[in-house]
Amino acid sequence: MEKLNKLPKIYLTAVFIILYAPIFYLIFYSFNSGGGMSNFESFTLEHYAAVFEDTRLLVILINTIIVALLSALISTAIGVLGAIAILFMRNKAMRNAVLSLNNILIVSPDVIIGASFLILFTMIGVKLGFASVLISHIAFSIPIVVIMVLPKLQEMSPTLIDAALDLGATKRDVLTRVIIPFIKPGILAGFFLALTYSLDDFAVTFFVTGNGFSTLSVEIYSMARAGITLTINALSGLIFLITVVLVIGYYMISRKAKSPLAGVRK
Amino acid sequence: MKDILRGAAIILIVSAILLFVNAKLNEGGGSAGKNSITVYNWGEYIDPDLLKQFTKETGIKVIYETFDSNEGMMGKIEQGGTAYDITMPSEYMIEMMKEKDLLLPIDYSKVPNVKNIDPYFLDLPFDPSNQYSLPYFWGTVGIAYNPTLLEGQTFERWDDLWDPSLTQDVILVDSARETIGMGLNSLGFSLNSTDVDQLRQATDKLKALSPNVKAVIGDEVTPLMINGEAAVSLTWSGQAADMMYENEDIDYVVPEEGSNLWFDNMVIPRTSKNIDGAHAFINFMLDAEVAAQNADYVGYSTPNLAALDLMDPEVTQDERFYPNEETRSHLEVYRNLGLEMLGVYNELFLEFKMDMK
Amino acid sequence: MNNKPLRPLYTVPYATWIILFVIAPIALIVYYSFLDLTGNFTFENYKNFFTSVYLKLTLSSFWYAFLITFFSLLFAYPTAYFLTKTKHKHLWLLLIIIPSWINLLLKTYAFIGLFGLYGPINALLEVMGIGEQQILFTDFSFVFVSVYIFIPFMILPIFNALDKLNPALIDASRDLGANAWTTFRRVVWPLTINGVKSGIQVVFIPALSLFMITRLIAGNKVITLGTAIEQQFLVTQNWGMGSTIAVFLILFMFIIMLITNGKEKGASNNGKTK
Numbered sequence: 001m002e003k004l005n006k007l008p009k010i011y012l013t014a015v016f017i018i019l020y021a022p023i024f025y026l027i028f029y030s031f032n033s034g035g036g037m038s039n040f041e042s043f044t045l046e047h048y049a050a051v052f053e054d055t056r057l058l059v060i061l062i063n064t065i066i067v068a069l070l071s072a073l074i075s076t077a078i079g080v081l082g083a084i085a086i087l088f089m090r091n092k093a094m095r096n097a098v099l100s101l102n103n104i105l106i107v108s109p110d111v112i113i114g115a116s117f118l119i120l121f122t123m124i125g126v127k128l129g130f131a132s133v134l135i136s137h138i139a140f141s142i143p144i145v146v147i148m149v150l151p152k153l154q155e156m157s158p159t160l161i162d163a164a165l166d167l168g169a170t171k172r173d174v175l176t177r178v179i180i181p182f183i184k185p186g187i188l189a190g191f192f193l194a195l196t197y198s199l200d201d202f203a204v205t206f207f208v209t210g211n212g213f214s215t216l217s218v219e220i221y222s223m224a225r226a227g228i229t230l231t232i233n234a235l236s237g238l239i240f241l242i243t244v245v246l247v248i249g250y251y252m253i254s255r256k257a258k259s260p261l262a263g264v265r266k
Numbered sequence: 267m268k269d270i271l272r273g274a275a276i277i278l279i280v281s282a283i284l285l286f287v288n289a290k291l292n293e294g295g296g297s298a299g300k301n302s303i304t305v306y307n308w309g310e311y312i313d314p315d316l317l318k319q320f321t322k323e324t325g326i327k328v329i330y331e332t333f334d335s336n337e338g339m340m341g342k343i344e345q346g347g348t349a350y351d352i353t354m355p356s357e358y359m360i361e362m363m364k365e366k367d368l369l370l371p372i373d374y375s376k377v378p379n380v381k382n383i384d385p386y387f388l389d390l391p392f393d394p395s396n397q398y399s400l401p402y403f404w405g406t407v408g409i410a411y412n413p414t415l416l417e418g419q420t421f422e423r424w425d426d427l428w429d430p431s432l433t434q435d436v437i438l439v440d441s442a443r444e445t446i447g448m449g450l451n452s453l454g455f456s457l458n459s460t461d462v463d464q465l466r467q468a469t470d471k472l473k474a475l476s477p478n479v480k481a482v483i484g485d486e487v488t489p490l491m492i493n494g495e496a497a498v499s500l501t502w503s504g505q506a507a508d509m510m511y512e513n514e515d516i517d518y519v520v521p522e523e524g525s526n527l528w529f530d531n532m533v534i535p536r537t538s539k540n541i542d543g544a545h546a547f548i549n550f551m552l553d554a555e556v557a558a559q560n561a562d563y564v565g566y567s568t569p570n571l572a573a574l575d576l577m578d579p580e581v582t583q584d585e586r587f588y589p590n591e592e593t594r595s596h597l598e599v600y601r602n603l604g605l606e607m608l609g610v611y612n613e614l615f616l617e618f619k620m621d622m623k
Numbered sequence: 624m625n626n627k628p629l630r631p632l633y634t635v636p637y638a639t640w641i642i643l644f645v646i647a648p649i650a651l652i653v654y655y656s657f658l659d660l661t662g663n664f665t666f667e668n669y670k671n672f673f674t675s676v677y678l679k680l681t682l683s684s685f686w687y688a689f690l691i692t693f694f695s696l697l698f699a700y701p702t703a704y705f706l707t708k709t710k711h712k713h714l715w716l717l718l719i720i721i722p723s724w725i726n727l728l729l730k731t732y733a734f735i736g737l738f739g740l741y742g743p744i745n746a747l748l749e750v751m752g753i754g755e756q757q758i759l760f761t762d763f764s765f766v767f768v769s770v771y772i773f774i775p776f777m778i779l780p781i782f783n784a785l786d787k788l789n790p791a792l793i794d795a796s797r798d799l800g801a802n803a804w805t806t807f808r809r810v811v812w813p814l815t816i817n818g819v820k821s822g823i824q825v826v827f828i829p830a831l832s833l834f835m836i837t838r839l840i841a842g843n844k845v846i847t848l849g850t851a852i853e854q855q856f857l858v859t860q861n862w863g864m865g866s867t868i869a870v871f872l873i874l875f876m877f878i879i880m881l882i883t884n885g886k887e888k889g890a891s892n893n894g895k896t897k
Contacts, residue, residue, distance in 0.1 A: 008705040012715075015702050018771070019722050022733035025743075026725070029736075035512050037736045038493035055291055056314075056330065062288045069277050077274075082637030100880045101645050103824065107876040108648075109832040109849050111856045112869050116648035118345050128347040139644040142637070147825055148780055151817035155787065176267045185786065187270065189779040193825075196723045196775070206338060210348045212304060212329035220726050222309030222332035224485040226564070227508050228732060229310065236725050243721055251714045337857040434757070440838055442858065481760040481842020489732060495739045495759060605660050609859045613676075616851065619843050620679060 023240060030233035037233070047234035054231065057219070061235065063130070064199065064216040071137035072194040078138070079145025079190055084179065086146070087153045102143045113140060114207030121208060128210030136208045137198045144197060145190030152186035153179075302327040303351040303543040306339060308530070311354065311403075313563035320550050326543045343368055343535050350535050351544040357392045357529040358443075360399050361602035369398040370534040376545035379552035382572035387529070390599055399531035400548055401569035403561075405503035406527055406589065406597060407444055408520040412513070415497035424452035424521045427498065428471075432478045437491075437499035440484045442608075442615035443600060444526065445472065448500060451524050457598045460607050469614040476622050491516060502528065503587055504566040511565065518586045520593055527597035529569075649873065655866035668867035677851065677868070684847040685875075688830035691769045695826050696819065698770065699777035706778075707785045716782060723775045731839045734768055735759065760842035768840045769830065777822035784818025785811075820883055828876055848872060 025037070030048070034041035051057065082102075089095040105113060117136050118128075126132050156179070164178045180187070202217040209218065220232055305317075309332045317328045331350070333339040336359040342348055344366060355363060363369050374380060380400060387401045409421045419429055427436055427448075438445050447457040449468030459465060480496050487499050492513045501509070506518035532551065534544045550556055554572035561568035561577060567587050568574065574582045582588055589597075603611070659665040671677065702719075706712050722730075736742050738758040745755050758764050788811065796806040812819075834849035843850070848868055855865030 008701075008708065011701060012705050012709070015698070016718070019719060019774075021737060022730045022771075023722050023725055025733040025737055026729060036489055036492055037732060038489070038739070038741070039512075054314075059288055059291050062284045062291070066281050066284050066288070069281050073274055073277050078636040078640060081633045082640070085633040085637055088633075096880065096884055098641070099884065100877050101641055103828060103876055103880065104645050104649060104873055106825065107828045107831065107872050108652075108869060109834060109852045109872075111834075111853055112652065112865070113648070115341070115856060115862070116651050117644070118342070118347070119651060120643070120647060122345055122347045126347075139640060142640055142644075144776075144825060147821050148783075151780060151784060151821050152787075154817055155784075180267050180270065184270065185783040186780075189783055192717075192720050193776060193779065196720065199724050200727050202728075206333070207342065209331075210342075212331055214331055217726055217728075219309070219332060220728050222334045224334060224728065225308050226310035226504075227485075227488055228729065232726075232729060236729055240721070240725060243724065244718070247717045247721065248714065251711070251717070335857060337860065341857070437842075440843060481844065483838055483842050486732065486735060486839055489735060490739070493736065493739050494741050495735070605860055609660070609861055612854055612859045616676065616846070616854065619850075620676065620846055622844055 026233050027237040027240065030230055030237045032230060035230065036227070037230075047230040048238070050229075050231045051235050051238065057231065057235065060214050060216055060219050061239075063213060067130070067134055067137055067215060068195050068198040071134055071141055071198045072191050075138045075141035075194050076145050076187060076191045079142045079194075080149055080180075080183070080187055082142065083146045083149040083153055083186075084175075086150065102146050104143075105140050106143050106147075110201070110203030111207075114204040117204065118207045128208060129213045130211075132208040132210070133205055133213060133215070136204050137201065140201070140204060141194035141197050144193050145187075148190035148193060149183055149186040152183040156182050301325060301540075301543070302329055303540050303547055304329040304331065304349055305547065306331050306333060306343075306348075306350040306353040308332065308354060309334065311530075311564055313560050316551075316556055316560060316563075319556070320547060323550070324543075324546050326540075326546060328547075340366075340368070343537060346537070349537050349539045351538040351540050352532055352547055353535055354402050354530045354532055355399075357390070357531065358600040358602050360531055360533060361392045363533070363535075364393070364398060365602070368536050370536055370538060370541065371397050372400065372534065372548070373545060376542070377549045377552065379549050379554075382552050382554055382557070382570050384569050384571045386594070387569040390529070391601060392529075392599060393531070399533045400552065402530045402532050402551070403504070403564065403566040404527065404529045404569050405567050405587070406520050407447075407500070407502055407525045408506065408518055408586075409498060410491055410501040410506040410509055410516055410518045411498040412491065412494065412516050414515045415494055421498070421519050422522055424448055424523055426521075427478065427500075428452075428475055429478075432498065434478065434480045435497045436475070436478045437480055437487050437496045438482045439487070439500050439502075440482050442611040444500065445482070445618070446611055446615055447526060448472075451521070454523065457524075457526055458601045458603065460603055462610065465610065465614055469618055472618050473621050476618075479622060482619060482622070504564075507565045507587060520586075520589060520597075522593075522596065524596035524598060527594070527599050529599070652866045652869050652873075655862045656870050658863045660861055660863065665863075668864045671864060672867055672871060677848075680846060680848050680851055681871070681875075683845070684831045684833075684849070687766070687769075687833070687845060687847060688827050690766050691773060691830045692823055692827040694766060694770045695773050695777040696822065699774050699822065700781055700819075702774075703778050703781040703785055706782055707788075712782075712786075716779070719778060720775050723772070727772065727835065728839075731768070731836070734764075734840065738764055759840065760844055762841070762845065765836065765841040765845050769833065769836055772836070773826045773830065776825045780818040780821035780825070781815060782818075784815035788814055823883070824880075827879070831875065832872060 029037040029040065031043050032040050033044040033046065086095060086098055089098065121128065121132050160178060161174055164174050169177065200217065202221050205215050206218050220228060223229065223232070303326055305328055307330070317330065321327055336356050339353060339355065340359055340363055343350060343353070383401060387404060388396050393399045409427070411421055417431065419426065419432065421427070446465065446468050449472045450457055450459050450464060453467055453471060455464045455468065487501060488505050488508050490496050491499055491509045503518065509516045510518065532548050534541065538544050551560065552570065554570065554576055557568050557570035557573035558576040561573060656668055657664055659667055706715055709715055737744055739745070740755060740757070744758065748754060748756055792810055793806060796810045831847065832849035832852065833847050834853045837843060837845045837847055837850055852865050852868050855861045855868070
């Protein structure tokens with residue numbers, strides 16, 4: 001493993017500082033006894049206490065997490081299958097057409113997606129609420145999974161599959177033991193970006209929700225008119241902390257389980 | 267593949283656990299129907315304690331959802347699939363919703379507390395005889411400014427915004443009717459003008475304002491004014507109140523040529539499933555003590571006369587938020603100008619925005 | 624590559640999604656684009672699009688989307704490259720993505736605070752002697768914040784491409800006498816081009832219809848097609864015109880896809896031009 005010299009280290013540190021600057025700014029002011037994100041008055045934990053007292057907010061937070069996790073999971077599954085299907089398409093024109101169709105939801109503004117999904121749901125008769133939100137999130141996350149998985153699929157040498165088949169692998173084996181392990185980075189990339197799409201979404205969720213179901217994004221945007229309270233800062237701070245802890249914790253655990261890597265290493 | 271499956275399994279288990287936690291937190295299910303009402307309101311626009319109080323007094327559970335724009339709210343109700351019992355549109359939206367037959371008339375036998383409302387705020391053109399709506403909060407459109415960041419400029423008239431010494435100091439609202447309306451007012455025209463010639467003049471005058479305009483934004487003007495990013499802004503009175511609460515230097519004024527008088531009213535959408543509950547809610551919100559408590563929490567001006575008696579006189583006599591007769595005579599309420607005219611306003615507004623630099 | 628018996632299984636969920644959530648909405652959008660405010664059939668919306676207002680908007684959208692994509696690529700590529708060389712690269716990668724999970728509006732408010740005239744950045748500039756600058760509501764802050772938002776989307780696919788790159792190839796290239804730049808240009812870049820293409824698609828295409836950021840950070844001094852669509856759909860209720868703009872956005876996307884997919888054979892040629 002090449003030891004990192006100074007320039008890359010400085011560059012990466014700068015990138016991380018820039019990425020985390022707004023986050024730390026937010027969290028800094030979550031301790032502010034004043035009302036907003038300027039003029040730090042004095043240190044207080046009152047906003048954190050307020051988070052736990054606000055049952056409605058907690059329910060919304062949990063809703064958001066559930067929808068994000070499930071939609072990312074399902075859309076990744078469908079997206080991976082879709083990408084594999086696209087790869088095996090022999091007609092180049094068809095393949096390009098499907099690829100372009102895939103990207104339509106990404107190019108469309110959220111308002112349009114939200115409005116058209118709403119019309120779709122009311123036409124079919126799907127009740128607005130958790131189900132409609134989940135389905136919508138799955139729908140707009142699939143394209144990004146496909147886009148992340150495809151390059152890995154394209155990198156795969158076709159002889160790999162032929163070799164596996166020659167060695168007696170069943171079609172199912174080819175899928176689960178050759179293709180999927182090879183494209184795993186793409187799958188993971190797709191999954192995490194799908195998570196991001198879901199957590200960030202406001203407009204689509206706004207249009208297709210109902211029955212009291214709300215996500216954090218919708219709630220925060222609705223608060224903008226009267227002013228976003230620091231309770232949201234506190235909540236975000238908690239989310240951030242827990243996520244970082246989980247990520248680091250998971251990483252440590254999986255490292256212990258991994259066997260040393262083989263192959264050419266520098 | 268195995269670790270992917272393991273990951274998937276973990277996600278499903280975590281989701282199941284969270285669903286369980288949510289069910290516990292929700293206790294009592296959330297579908298509309300008997301003994302619950304669904305209220306669809308702007309964010310941070312009601313004291314949450316009042317919702318609990320309402321449930322205690324009436325036994326009706328409140329399911330609460332929020333929206334951030336009138337048009338989004340109407341779009342959802344119009345499309346169907348929702349069952350909101352109460353919502354709080356702005357006055358021009360009420361006209362639009364009436365025309366689309368989206369509202370149910372109010373049964374005044376169930377709302378005795380209507381007597382608490384200041385008659386000045388009743389029977390307005392957008393809802394004659396208040397057949398469908400009752401006022402919730404109201405306010406004006408005016409100029410919020412921070413004298414400590416200025417060199418003594420004052421803002422008695424809209425024209426004062428065009429002062430050349432205010433380069434890049436002014437923030438406008440990202441809404442066609444307010445901004446073009448200001449242009450119209452400054453020329454002495456009505457806010458409800460449908461005269462294309464007047465609109466063209468107003469737009470051209472606005473374009474002349476461009477050098478002074480720092481940005482054209484929405485609700486984020488509040489934190490911007492509070493931390494001194496801008497010295498002057500075209501603002502709703504409610505937002506000005508928020509700004510002034512956080513930053514004591516800021517002041518608010520309604521220019522003398524005239525301005526907009528806005529309302530957010532309570533209405534019962536046609537999709538309501540619990541009409542009696544909706545009426546009980548309206549009546550509850552009109553109670554003097556409830557309205558006073560709500561006004562204290564939200565910080566906007568209340569139309570409830572009886573509540574005013576219970577509130578801090580420093581607040582209720584502040585003419586910036588409870589303007590006197592004279593100022594009130596110059597205020598206009600928006601009429602619904604129809605979709606085509608709305609399109610014209612917005613095309614002109616887009617033209618103005620593109621002209622900025 | 625003939626996995627015919629398994630194909631129906633792959634394709635069913637994805638195909639269903641395409642029909643229900645892509646084709647049906649497009650059909651709806653195209654249908655609406657031919658309607659005017661009163662619901663009658665008209666070509667007026669299309670005619671309207673070819674006026675100077677919308678053409679200017681289109682140019683503006685493309686220009687800013689290009690800038691954002693360019694700078695995202697510029698900063699993401701080295702980031703991804705250096706990341707592959709770190710010891711705990713997957714951990715760092717995840718840590719790069721985590722900020723994107725915090726709500727966008729909230730982060731924007733943080734940027735408003737950070738970039739404000741009285742914010743920490745300007746305070747730093749004062750200390751450094753440069754003096755107070757107007758950062759908010761400028762082209763710079765707009766592109767900066769947009770790149771901030773899109774960069775994880777660009778880093779991930781490029782990281783994936785770089786990670787699988789066999790270091791022996793680089794050694795071979797150096798051994799054969801190529802300097803660092805040539806190695807990059809003729810070995811590294813062509814082998815990672817697929818990842819770069821994914822990144823470009825996932826950044827450029829959505830950047831065309833940016834709406835929230837144009838208002839929050841640029842104060843509407845930058846206007847894109849997204850601004851116009853939002854206005855048509857929500858404020859003026861002119862779904863006809865809004866849909867027409869959307870149709871054009873989709874057409875542009877198709878064209879871009881055609882152009883970029885023409886280079887599909889790039890990887891197997893190893894960048895060798897013939």
